[in-house]
Amino acid sequence: MSSMTFDGEAPETDDELENEADEEEQPRKTAEEMKNEEKKDVSIDKNLKKRWSKAAADTINTCQKRISTQEKTMQKVTESAADCFTSMQNVAAKLNNVHSNVARLEDSVADLIDASRLIPSRISEFKLNIFEFL
DSSP states (O other), X not given: OOOXXXXXXXXXXXXXXXXXXXXXXXXXXXXXXXXXXXXXHHHHHHHHHHHHHHHHHHHHHHHHHHHHHHHHHHHHHHHHHHHHHHHHHHHHHHHHHHHHHHHHHHHHHHHHHHHHHHSOSOOOTTTOOHHXXX
């Protein structure tokens, strides 16, 4: 149980004497000293803020320099991929054209084979009268 002493009243316990002694031992700061400390704190805070801001700006600049080369590389890769895709489309169109031509050739060969079956195996010269055809 703690009790408090008021001005003009004697303390009831030794604890109160110790508390009073502790309070008296702490030096009281003047208003000017407090202002000076605040100014020091503010100037330290400003310097610290400047340092951190500069460090952040340097970090950002370094990252941007590193990224710029990577961005250029990515742009080249993207362009190469687009060119490759265009080339693949061209090849596909050419293959489609070749396929159409081969299909027509197969049809032509099949027609020639069918037509060759209609040609007699032996033609006699004497039976063929060319003047009749003219």
